[in-house]
Amino acid sequence: MAIEAAAEPDGAIAGTAEHAHTAAWIATVLRGRIAAGELTPGSKLSEQALSTALGVSRNTLREAFSTLAGESMVTRIPNRGVFVASPGIEEVREIYRVRRMIEPAAALWGEVTPEVLDAMESIVQRAQAARDAGTVADMADANQALHSAVVGLTGSESLRTLMDRVLAEMRLVFHAMASAPDFHSHYVDRNVQLVERLRAGHREEAASGLRAYLDSAEAELLGRLADEAG
Missing domain, CATH: 1.10.10.10 (Winged helix-like DNA-binding domain superfamily/Winged helix DNA-binding domain)
Known part of the structure; x- marks a missing residue:
C-alpha cells in the first residue's frame, strides 16, 4: 500500500x-x-x-x-x-549486536537518578496494564520506551540517536511477531526486574540480566523468522 x-x-x-x-x-x-x-x-x-x-x-x-x-x-x-523495509535474519543479528554493546553498559555505568527510576517504573506499569488488557501494541510501545530510557542513562545524544534508529528498525521486526501475540508479554516481568535492580543499586545484576534478556529475545526472533522462511 x-x-x-x-x-x-x-x-x-x-x-x-x-x-x-x-x-x-x-x-x-x-x-x-x-x-x-x-x-x-x-x-x-x-x-x-x-x-x-x-x-x-x-x-x-x-x-x-x-x-x-x-x-x-x-x-x-x-x-x-x-x-x-522488512528486516530479515541478518538485520536482526546486527540489531542485537548493537543493543548488547550499548544497553548493558548503560545499566552498569549510566547515571541513575530517582527521577529517571520513577519514569522507568511508570513505563513498566504501563506495560503491565497493557499485558493485563491484552493490548500488544501498547506492550510494544512500553518496551520501546523502556529500552530508550535505559540508553538515556548514558547522557549521550549520539547514543540516543543511534538507539532511535535501532528501535525504529526493531518496530519493523516486531511486525514479524504479529502471529505471536505473547512475544512481548513474557518480557514484561523482566523489564520490571531490571528497574527493581537499578533502584536497589544492583548495577552488575541489572547489566547481566539485561544481556540475558537480549540474548533470549534475539533467539526467539531468529527462530520465528527461520520458521517463516522455511
Missing part, C-alpha cells in the same frame, strides 16, 4: 519549520513514523505524495530515502519505488 501524504500530516510535518526543508529532518520524520508503527514493512513511500505533504523537492526527499536506506529502514526496488 502506498503511503499517501505520509499518512495524515500532523504538526510534525506541516512543513512550516525552516528545518523541515532538509533531508535530515525528513529522514527523522519518517524514522519516527516507523518507530511509532505508523509505517509498516512493505508499505510503499509515494515520492510525489511525500514531497507535496512535506513541501520539499523530490531531490531532497531522495536524499532522505538514501539516508534511511543506509540504515536499513527502507528498500529501493528498481522500477517499483521505495518501500519500508
